[in-house]
Amino acid sequence: MRLFASVPQLKTPAVPDEAREMARHPPAPHRDDAVFLPHVDAAALDVFARARDPRDPFELRDLWLGRVEHALGADALRPGLAERWRSARPLRTVDAEEVLGSRATVRMVKELFNWFFRDDLYGALRERSDVILSGGSVSEEVWGLPGALKQCVRYALDRDWYGYSDSRGRAAARSAVAGYENARIEEGGYDESEVAITMGGTAAISSLADLILTGPYGRPNDSGSRPPVLCAIPNYPPLVETSARRHPVRLVPLPSSGGRVSLAPLIEAIRPDTPMVLLQTAGNPTGAAVAEDELAALIRAAAPSCVVVLDECHEWLGPERRRSAARRSPHVVRVSSLSKAWSAPGLKVGWILADRRLVDEYHEYASTAFGGPPSFFYTVVEVLARMERWMAEGLVEPGAAECAEFEAGYRLRPDGLRAAYRSYRLERRAREESLRVVRAAAVAGLEDLPARVVPPLYSINATVQFPSFDDSYLCFRRLLHDTGVSVFPGVLTFCLGGGPVRVTTSRPWDDLALAFSRLGPGTSA
Known part of the structure; x- marks a missing residue:
């Protein structure tokens, strides 16, 4: 049985001319100066x-x-x-x-x-929910997994690869992830001992919170108090709740402007005995990103005993940049998943990168708590990571050296690998291009409504404020009742003041166009 014995079927989503035309009208420059700040009103x-x-x-x-x-x-x-x-x-x-x-x-x-x-x-x-723009993920029916990765799933099934495995994941998959991440970070040097495959981002952060906050990091300080975990907001409720179940938590509102998040309030809040910091490197729902110099300052401000957990799951579909070497610090854990960037939230697959000692501790935790990640998807992770690394390195066509990166049991042939990589590159580029166009068109369409839009720099969501609403949950309910369009209330990302809502732009264009036509007259309280 040979991996990539046939050419993967291409899936390149078409973008309607209407969307391309709307995307040609970029956001007004004055909006870059507007500050978005989650607050308590x-x-x-x-x-x-x-x-x-x-x-x-x-x-x-x-x-x-x-x-x-x-x-x-x-x-x-x-x-x-x-x-x-x-x-x-x-x-x-x-x-x-x-x-x-x-x-x-x-x-x-x-x-x-x-x-x-x-x-x-x-x-x-x-x-009442005719048009759901509140899902927070890419429509997998339009922008699904590349054909090469689907072949990996079929291959694993045919090989009956769904048995027990190392609680950190298969070594080959971890090694491939390390190589991919080395291609994206300054002064790389990750190896498989610093990688663990996980059951997606949410499960990974829940496991990390349990491991970190019930162990020595979460013990009371010398005075007997338990200084709080710092959770930057906006943030995803399950991630904050999983930390709060184990330890006191303090929410730290971070302002954003022009696509950049300010970490100044978080840096100011760090204490020498802070046990953990939870930060999304690209915000949900704003799509604003942390700057590498500020992130490095935050990591330096945290004591070696403070674990800085970086949720990197939304850090995609934006300007390409090299991650700073600070992200490799021994007290930093980076979390990624296939949920957003690869449109596969239901697979529940991702990985963490951390110091070898913490990964070893994670191995013990995983083997005790749930055994290990789903072994069925290791080939998907390995192939994805290798091909993403090749793309980051500018490889045009794999040869014998790339073929040799895979173990002999795959029985790969250079021609099969070349065809698979060619189709993967085409699909990935077409997918990202179409998602960018649809996102830009959606922002333009929202701008035509009586609404203030925070243009996202990364990810697939846009933050919208309709002037008639000062409560985001009321905005959701009223818009749904009057228009059949569902938006995501900002209070569900810890925006505890005002009426900001989240709109997910990575939906079929027909749904977005229908939503714009309905929301025009239906935006008053």
């Missing part, structure tokens, strides 16, 4: 002030939703929650620092996140 403070027990996240969730139901008036879905809000009265004074440092805040946002998907969008409101 007076309305959010009012929710905490009215709670009988501000430590109860479920009461806080119900008050937040009750306020939304009250504002919907005759269109309210749950009058009991609306009445609960109307009957509540302010009981105390609350400030933003209290909210940002509260365990209940993190759980409240996670429960709102659960409610959004379980009870609203795919629950009671499912029939």
